[in-house]
Amino acid sequence: MGKPHELSTQDAYRLTIEKHQSRVGALSRVLALQMGFGDHEVSLIADAAVLHDIGKVFVPTTYMQKPGPLSEREKEVVRQHPIWGYTILSQCSNTTQHLAAIVALQHHENxxxxxxxxxxxxxxxxxxxxxxxxxxxxxxxxxxxxYRAGMTHKHALEVITQGDGRTKPSMFDPAVHEAFLACSSELSRVFATS
Structure with a gap:
C-alpha cells in the first residue's frame, strides 16, 4: 500500500483529466470573449467545454496512459468517446448540457x-x-x-499555425484560428494559472 500522500494511477489519471477539462473551459471562455460572444453565451460555452471529454469515462485508463502509440483497435475505442459523451449529456434537458452534448460530440471534428x-x-x-x-x-x-513532455506556448503556437504532421492549420475554422492567435498571450496566462 502506498503512502497516504501518493495517488493511485487511477486517481492521478482522473486528476489529470479534471485539470484538462477545467483548463479547456477557461481557455474557451477567453476565446469566446475574443470572438465577441455575450456574457451569457461565453458562460454557456465555458461550462459546456468543461464536459467535452466526459465520454472518456468509458475508455480504459491503460489506453489513455499508454507511453507509446495506440494500436488501431485502441484508437477505435478512444475515438468513440465523443459519441459516448453525447449519449450521456443528451439525456439532460437544460441548455448548458444540451450544448455540452453537441460540443462533446463534435470537438474532434475538423x-x-x-x-x-x-x-x-x-x-x-x-x-x-x-x-x-x-x-x-x-x-x-x-x-x-x-508519451511526451508538454510544449512551450511558443512551440504549441507553431504547431497550431504551421502544423506538425498530426495537427494542421486547416483543421481549424479560420475565424476561430485568427481569434485564437489574437488572444494567445491571454491563453498562455490562463494555461499557466489554471
Missing part, C-alpha cells in the same frame, strides 16, 4: 473534414465546438502526456 467521429466539415460543426476544439488541441500540446 474544419477540413479530417476529424471524427463523423467527418463533418465547415459550418456542419457548431461554432461552440470549433472554439472548444482549438482550445482542446492547445491544452493537449501544452500538457505533459505519458
Amino acid at each position: 474544419w477540413d473534414g479530417s476529424g471524427y467521429p463523423y467527418g463533418l466539415s465547415g459550418a456542419q460543426i457548431s461554432q461552440e465546438a470549433r472554439i472548444v476544439s482549438i482550445c482542446d488541441v492547445y491544452d493537449a500540446l501544452r500538457d505533459d502526456r505519458p
Whole structure:
C-alpha cells in the first residue's frame, strides 16, 4: 500500500483529466470573449467545454496512459468517446448540457473534414465546438502526456499555425484560428494559472 500522500494511477489519471477539462473551459471562455460572444453565451460555452471529454469515462485508463502509440483497435475505442459523451449529456434537458452534448460530440471534428467521429466539415460543426476544439488541441500540446513532455506556448503556437504532421492549420475554422492567435498571450496566462 502506498503512502497516504501518493495517488493511485487511477486517481492521478482522473486528476489529470479534471485539470484538462477545467483548463479547456477557461481557455474557451477567453476565446469566446475574443470572438465577441455575450456574457451569457461565453458562460454557456465555458461550462459546456468543461464536459467535452466526459465520454472518456468509458475508455480504459491503460489506453489513455499508454507511453507509446495506440494500436488501431485502441484508437477505435478512444475515438468513440465523443459519441459516448453525447449519449450521456443528451439525456439532460437544460441548455448548458444540451450544448455540452453537441460540443462533446463534435470537438474532434475538423474544419477540413479530417476529424471524427463523423467527418463533418465547415459550418456542419457548431461554432461552440470549433472554439472548444482549438482550445482542446492547445491544452493537449501544452500538457505533459505519458508519451511526451508538454510544449512551450511558443512551440504549441507553431504547431497550431504551421502544423506538425498530426495537427494542421486547416483543421481549424479560420475565424476561430485568427481569434485564437489574437488572444494567445491571454491563453498562455490562463494555461499557466489554471
